[in-house]
Amino acid sequence: MALVGKWLPRLDKVKLRDAVASGKDQIESFYASGCPQSVFVQRLEFLADNLTFGNRRAILKDLHSLAGVSDGLDEDEESLIELASLTWAVPKDDDGVTSWSLPSNHFSRKIRFESEEKLTAALRDSFGLQNLSTFLNAKSREHCELARKESVSRGHGVSALLLPRVRRLVDEVAESLKLEETIECYVVEEAIANAHVFGGLNHDGVHYITLTSALVRAMNDVQLRFVIGHEIGHVLYNVNDLGIFLHEAYDDEDANPSMALRHLFGTWSKWIEFSADRIGLVACGDRLEAINALYRVCTGLNPSETGFSADDYLEGIEKLDEEPIDFEIFQQDTHPPLPLRLKALDLFANSETFRSLRESTEIKEDEDLQARMKLIASKADFYSPDPLHSLRILTVALGGFCMINQGSQSGEAEMKKVEEILRLFVLDPAPVIRFVRQMLDDGDDVEEALWNALAVLVHENPEERFPLLHFFFDVTTADGQLNEIEYSFLFALGGHMGFSPEEVGSILIKRIGGGSFLEMQVPQSIRSILGRPEAFPGKQFAEPLGFADSVEQSEEPLCSSEDDINAEGVMESCMSSLFDLVINPMQEKLAEAERQQLSLIVERFQEIASKAKAFEELQKASDD
Template identity: 25%
Template sequence: MSTTDNAARIRCENDVSLSEAILRRPEVLKLREQLESQEKKHKGPGVRRRLLSTSVRLSRSMSRPLHDMADHCKERLGIASPFELYVYPSPSFNAACFKPEDGQVYMMFSSSLLEAFSENELLFVVGHELGHHVYRHHEIPIGYILGGDARPSPSLALELFTWSRYAEVSADRAGAFCAEDLPSVARALFKLASGLTDDRVVQFNLEEFLSQVDAMLAFGEQPGQGAPIQDWFLTHPFSPLRVKALTVFDQSELIRAGGMSRSQLEESVRKTMGVMEPDYLKGKTEPARVMRNLFIAGAVSIANAFEGISDQEKAALSEFFEDGFSIEKLDPDQLLALLPQRLDSAVEKTSMSQRMQVMRDICVVARAETPVSDIEQNLLDDMADRLEMPADFVTQCLSAPIELD
């Protein structure tokens, strides 16, 4: 088997299917055509020029170890493109791989990440970033779609959020495939999530880190320490979920002979990541019913809060429900009166993670028409406060990071 086949072989199936579906959507096709046209007409400073003006290029003589790591990952993933490496000063752990320019791949790392991560941890980070490149994730302009003036439909927004999480799973697999050291991979994700690097303060324990995910999957409990809970509902998967997905990947036939089958692997990943999706709209359990009632009251109240329910907001609401559901039959004033009761019921009968799931979806409706008015923002904040959520959760949902990391 060629090294080129390795990358395709380990890519997450949901990443493949969702990206293909998104790239077929007319609005995405149109936007990509517009962006390509703009790039041809307005040839401004390129990626390399911007990097040279804001960061330090690391030549092979300046950082042979990092170049050797990149060479190793390129070979493992079957990448032929030349690359350049850059570092910029920052106390935050961060890395990025930019959309190729003239066939050249550019990777950038924060100074703190290069200093704090071990060789195998860095191999994972480099492999992860090259995974985004080899899987051509940059073909979906998620930042332009979610951050542009013309807001996408809620169905596209939710599809993009879902795809981006599976894209991270694929990139994580590429990184783990390059590092070939699951404990180091998990430790890298722990460092990225917590910011902790000093073993004198906290000693990382893989089993305890994973038990956090098992508890969430079994009981729907909120995540504990290790990463901000609100990050769980944005574009990137909550770090313990990523480690869980990589653990089953490491146990699969893609890595070891006689391991779990590909179908079992992908089903396990879907189950793990599925806790982030809005399946409560069709669920028949008591928590699902409470979540559904809260969503209807909250979303309609938000849509009606400023100058009534607009056509865009009606369209946004309709995309959450099955065909035949009539929004016109809903009474906004009555639902607003019921909202406090439904908020209290949610606190009593659902977990924090479930309540955050509903609030994230209500924020999707709020973003259907921009800018979000002060009245809508205040109502969202009041709802989040009554649901006992972190003070900045709504703000993060309304202005979530919308690029792959």
């Protein structure tokens, strides 16, 4: 079963030992007090800190199948699984557990911008966000609470008595979008028309929308519906976890994404606005008012006062395909440029997809919409920040191959370092590496090409010299060695970039001292010169570690052992503790079929737990 062999503790060993010991003590009080829900929740929260998201899903699936072996789930069993699902932030579906996404029949799934959906899923999977779900949900609650407090301090909560118009619109939009989650809304005093949302479907709390007073004053009801719908779109499409992940990953002052990732994240942040705008249009139902709402938010101006005509403007930006506008100046923005955003919204408003949705028929795909949206999306994807970008990555690759030729080893470590450095600038370094390999195959002088590329880069931007020399040093020392020929080549590189020999020497020495390169150069003979014993006296651990393989032991000493403990023993004790908490209160009402299934699991637990007596021997050995 999924319950066995998939639960892995994530605490360090000492913390696990203390936590399991505390858990065992609390089981007795749990039963003695009549199994109150508050104690049960406390234990579930403890296990949430020990188990990954996949582990929690596996447990709930097992409990769901175990409880429903005979005649389905009764009220108590359903309540138990509901409580565990909520506490562990693992929403239920027909099989007991679901992913973070919307139900498959929710209309918003079928109108989402396809490329954005694929990009978001790829980023979420690549970064392993489901394995960080406990942390991300905790951070989501923290961010929501901070946002709520700030909104309360600067404005007012939207209620039916204080701000009846806004409250009515929020409720109407949520209902029209078939959102069952709770939405709280605040209006803050601010002169700029703006709105933002905190929360997402993977967040097990309330979602907060904040509107500025300037926005509420300036917009009519239809336009406000668009804005509110747009913000709820971010909730429906659940981009909150990825946003929090990026915020936490680069929260420190010195933590910045590479150029390649910075451009990737910038594209993603723009594309999610295309999808959210579609939800806003569904919420308001009026193409022109949706465009006017975007115009107000992006310009801060009233379209009726400026003479803005949505149709005239849209007709004008149709020329974007023939006369491209340079959108590179918007690469640092989190939202798409207004022309792209309005054109994308207009395309969706006139699509077969939107028409079929409004007519309450089966939502149809529109291939023309998808094709034209890819063109618009490509204009919001910035990946070459300056004309020297291609020359820079070519120089790194050329320098890497030249460095490999100076070494005496195979060059495998150096090539991996070249690829690692190139990924700072491009997501896929393979094309530039193939290009340089082809130069070698064609007999071109790669070293001469490197000198020419360096000359152009340094002439255009002298500051390029410093990171390039650092890159070349990292490539050269990737194998942990730096021979005389490699030293000479680094000095030659520095000379071609305009450094004096003294400057090159200073830069290299500082680079040498910045990592573990010097430690790697210390020979093993140093230990004998110093008269030191081996750094790790492994013999004294051999016998205690051997005890862990015994199958004739008890798990009781686990609670008191002061030494390192066996991770498997901790895992199974954690499993046993949870099993006692969840299953024992249900024992009396289990049907025969359920008892048989339960007995198989118990036998497996007993078999594994019997190994744990090694901890008793370990404790005795340490006491002696």
